[in-house]
Amino acid sequence: MSVSDQLDRPLRDLRISVTDRCNFRCPYCMPAAIFGERYQFLPKPQLLTFEEISRLTRIIVRLGAVKIRLTGGEPLLRQDIEDLVAMLSALDGVEDLAMTTNAYLLPQKLEALKAAGLKRLTISLDTLDDDIFRAMNGGRSGVDKVLEGIAAAEAAGYTPLKINAVVQRGLNDHTLVDLARFFKERGHILRFIEYMDVGNKNGWKMDEVVPSAEIVERIHSAMPLEPAAGNYFGEVARRYRYADGEGEIGLISSVTQPFCGSCTRMRLSPEGEIFTCLFATEGVSLRDPMRAGASDAELEAIIRGNWGARIDRYSEIRSSLTDEVRDRRKKVEMYHIGG
Ligand code: SAM
Ligand code: SF4
Ligand code: SF4
Numbered sequence: 242m243s244v245s246d247q248l249d250r251p252l253r254d255l256r257i258s259v260t261d262r263c264n265f266r267c268p269y270c271m272p273a274a275i276f277g278e279r280y281q282f283l284p285k286p287q288l289l290t291f292e293e294i295s296r297l298t299r300i301i302v303r304l305g306a307v308k309i310r311l312t313g314g315e316p317l318l319r320q321d322i323e324d325l326v327a328m329l330s331a332l333d334g335v336e337d338l339a340m341t342t343n344a345y346l347l348p349q350k351l352e353a354l355k356a357a358g359l360k361r362l363t364i365s366l367d368t369l370d371d372d373i374f375r376a377m378n379g380g381r382s383g384v385d386k387v388l389e390g391i392a393a394a395e396a397a398g399y400t401p402l403k404i405n406a407v408v409q410r411g412l413n414d415h416t417l418v419d420l421a422r423f424f425k426e427r428g429h430i431l432r433f434i435e436y437m438d439v440g441n442k443n444g445w446k447m448d449e450v451v452p453s454a455e456i457v458e459r460i461h462s463a464m465p466l467e468p469a470a471g472n473y474f475g476e477v478a479r480r481y482r483y484a485d486g487e488g489e490i491g492l493i494s495s496v497t498q499p500f501c502g503s504c505t506r507m508r509l510s511p512e513g514e515i516f517t518c519l520f521a522t523e524g525v526s527l528r529d530p531m532r533a534g535a536s537d538a539e540l541e542a543i544i545r546g547n548w549g550a551r552i553d554r555y556s557e558i559r560s561s562l563t564d565e566v567r568d569r570r571k572k573v574e575m576y577h578i579g580g
Pocket of ligand 1: 263269270312313314315316341342343363364365405406407434435436437438439443575576
């Protein structure tokens with residue numbers, strides 16, 4: 242029943258963006274100047290219901306996806322998200338059920354998420370410097386709120402956590418060693434993400450990207466590192482262990498060391514479109530046929546056809562595109578299909 246694409250990549254992961262809304266305004270994702278008071282987010286009737294998400298997930302799992310991640314926007318803003326977690330964790334064939342969150346609302350949600358069967362958590366935190374962090378989330382949160390979320394996750398047994406940090410030159414790159422030391426001491430896995438040109442709204446420039454090799458160099462000179470073997474096919478982060486045996490970090494180097502060759506991820510948007518690449522220009526709606534009465538077999542055929550035709554490898558061709566061609570390409574936004 243499984244399906245592979247034109248480059249022989251199986252479908253293994255599904256990322257579900259449950260909302261296009263967020264309580265932060267990280268300039269690299271949802272710049273406040275664009276996503277202001279008047280910005281029109283998707284109206285509720287356009288969003289997939291939990292029953293619809295669950296039905297589509299069941300079909301996509303039959304086609305080979307074993308790892309599910311809930312993301313957004315900010316997934317904790319979706320009302321009663323724990324009910325969706327419970328529905329997905331009850332599906333046969335789901336081996337892993339995780340969530341990526343900015344953690345602002347985590348303390349009040351954690352108990353319900355855990356009871357519903359959420360297996361793993363990734364929390365985003367770009368720096369421990371409060372002023373810089375505020376600049377990197379549009380002034381919506383101090384570091385303390387995220388640390389409270391992390392403490393709650395630790396207390397609930399979600400250890401080790403994965404911590405995502407986007408690195409932007411001139412903004413937080415001088416604070417990375419402090420961040421690494423902090424999470425090394427707490428036994429969590431910090432993953433540095435190269436700033437990416439997702440969407441068309443963040444004004445991405447190549448010279449704001451700090452290459453992973455440079456990040457490794459900086460951490461290594463303070464706390465020696467050695468390369469670690471990958472865990473599984475399709476793992477996006479390159480891993481490094483601390484030479485003292487205490488912990489590891491990951492590098493997600495979409496820009497300087499693309500990993501399209503092993504990319505096994507499908508993305509489902511809040512309004513029910515599937516995307517086969519983070520840099521896709523368009524998706525395929527499953528909501529419309531589903532609401533028009535399509536059977537499971539018909540929906541499966543659409544998904545199979547979509548993945549089967551997949552040739553995406555944007556990050557591998559990015560460097561061959563001129564700035565002009567890249568900027569003209571209309572891409573889906575990160576907050577819309579999730580990281
Ligand atoms: N709101 C949640 C959060 O921030 O964790 C989940 C959604 S967010 C889009 C998922 C991940 O994408 C976050 O770790 C975020 O830092 C990362 N991200 C967003 N925009 C990015 C960009 N332009 N380049 C690299 N990573 C980005
Ligand atoms: Fe919101 Fe996450 Fe995007 Fe920041 S990265 S604006 S927290 S969706
Ligand atoms: Fe996958 Fe597209 Fe990213 Fe390549 S650019 S790794 S195909 S999401």
